[in-house]
Amino acid sequence: MSTDRTSRTRPPATPGTGHGRISTETVRTIVESNHTRRTFWKQLALIGPAFVAGAWQFGPGNLTTAMNAGSLYGYALIWVIIVSTILMIFLTDMSVRLGIRTPISLISSIKETLGGWVGVVAGFGVFLITLCFSVGNAVGSGVGLSMLVPGTSPVMWTIICTLAVGTILFLKGIYGIVEKILIAIVALMAFCFIASAFASNPDWAAAGSGLIPVVPEGSWLLIIGLVGTNFSINAAFYTSYGTKARKRTAEEYRDITVVDTVPGIIAPGIMTALVIIVAAAVLHDTGTDAPAGFAGLTAIFEPIAGPVGTWIFALGFFGAAFSSMIPNCIAGGTMLSDALGRGASADTITARLGSGFILLFGIAITLIFSGTSPVELIVLAQALTVLFAPVLAALIIVMANNRKLMGDLRNKWWQNLLGLVGLIAVLALGIRLVISLVGA
Structure with a gap:
């Protein structure tokens, strides 16, 4: 018993x-x-937010500034891509951890911790940066299609592409199909850049010397543009929203870092460096100056594709621009909606209106400056994004150090160190840009 x-x-x-x-x-x-x-298999399912941020980076502004850097200064500015990619990894990692820990959204937590007005400033800051990016996307999509259909107007194609994106935003069912097609197009161009990097027979020793930081005379605006596209703090900021939307957990953080954060940011960095190498090998040695248009840039694919290279370049450039238009306007509209307390979703009325305004802004600037060089317009638009970047970087660092919010995912000292390096870099570049614009 x-x-x-x-x-x-x-x-x-x-x-x-x-x-x-x-x-x-x-x-x-x-x-x-x-x-x-x-x-x-389950780690593969974690791929997402950082790759979206990386794809957002690798748009027409990124390609244009990189190709201009190679054609004007050879291999000298490769170091800018390496440094900005490393800094981007750490800011994106902070944003991923914030996406895991924030109860509702990053801006909501900023409002609760630092004050409502700070959250409003952050949301409007991202919104303003997306306006700058919209210019490159609008110009790039129009120029790409006008090269595919010779004799047609780039502005006409810009308007058509903008209307198409607006339709996609309201008819969500077709977005997945369109996205896959465009990713395939961009992947084709990426493959061509890798092949061209070897077929163009670059001076690899000179390319290696490009890892040593130097600032050629007259290159500051281009350097600022390169940083604006590669150290894309607004994309890093928005990564927290993608992480939150996918309901990632602290237990998944290490795997997210391995399969998403690091490769998702390194991939566009490598591609951008290859763009500089190809442009330097094909255009710089021939004495080609900064092209007034994109016709000269299409020569980068001639080593492997001959006359078809122009068609491949145009198709890939259009794909990069058009695919960037969609996440850019969605992110800007969502940030505006969240800042105004209307919800952290792209489906709110405020978010849709904000997205529409971003698209219209891109068309307006394209029309106003239609007589200027598209290359110069895109470079300037990308450079302007660094003006508000220091505020966003500072907010990410401050929130990632909040002990109550972050717990064991709070920043370590070395993460803070590299975050501060990135903050100081974009702050210095922002000051330099203001001085350059005032002097001009």
Whole structure:
């Protein structure tokens, strides 16, 4: 009788030592084996927010500034891409952790922690940056299609592309199909850049020397434009929203870093460096100055594609521009809606109106400056994005250090160090841009 009573009251088996328990080493083996079983396929499912940010970076502004850097200064500015990519990884990582920890959204947490007006400033800051990016996207989409259909007006194609994006925003069912097609187009261009990087027979020793920081005379505006597109703090800021939307957890953070954050940001950095290398090998050695249009830039694909290179370049450039138009206006509208307290969703009326305004702004600037060089217009628009970037970078760093919000995901000292380096860099470039514009 007592034996039965003992068996009925005996506690259930749990890991540890004593009755019915297993050793700690056995438990560790079980846990690690379970983690191993999920690493491949389930880690692939974690890919998303950082790759979206990276794809957003690799738009027409990025391509234009990189190709201009190679054609004007050879390999000298490759170091800008390396440094900005490293800094972008750390800011994006902070944003991912914020997306995991914030209860509603990053701007909502900023309002609660630092004050409502600070959250409003942050939301409007991202909105203003997306306005600058909209110019490059609008110009790039029009120029790309006008090269595909010679003799047609780039402005006409810009208007058509803008109307198409507006339609996609309201007819969400077709967005997934369009996105996949455009990703395939951009992937084709990426492959061509990699192949051209070897087929154009660049001076790899000179390219290696480009890792040493130097500032050629007259290159400051282009450097600021390169940083504005590669150290895209607004894209890093918005990554927290993608992370929150996918309901990522602290337990998934390490895997997210390995399969999404690091490769998602490194990939466009490598592609941009290759763009500079190809442009330097094909255009710089021939004495080609900054092209007034895009016709000269199409020569970068001639080493592997001949006359078809122009068509490949135009198709890829259009794909990069058009695919960037969509996330750019969605992010800007969402940030505006969240800043005004209307909800952190692209489906709110405020977000839709904000997205529409971003598209219209791109058309307006394209029409106003239709007689100027599209290359110069895109470079200037990308450079202007650094004016508000320091505010966003500072907010990301401050919020990532909030002990109450972040818990064990709070910034470590070395993360703060690199974050501060990035903050100082964009602040200095912003001051330099203002001085340059005032002097001009």
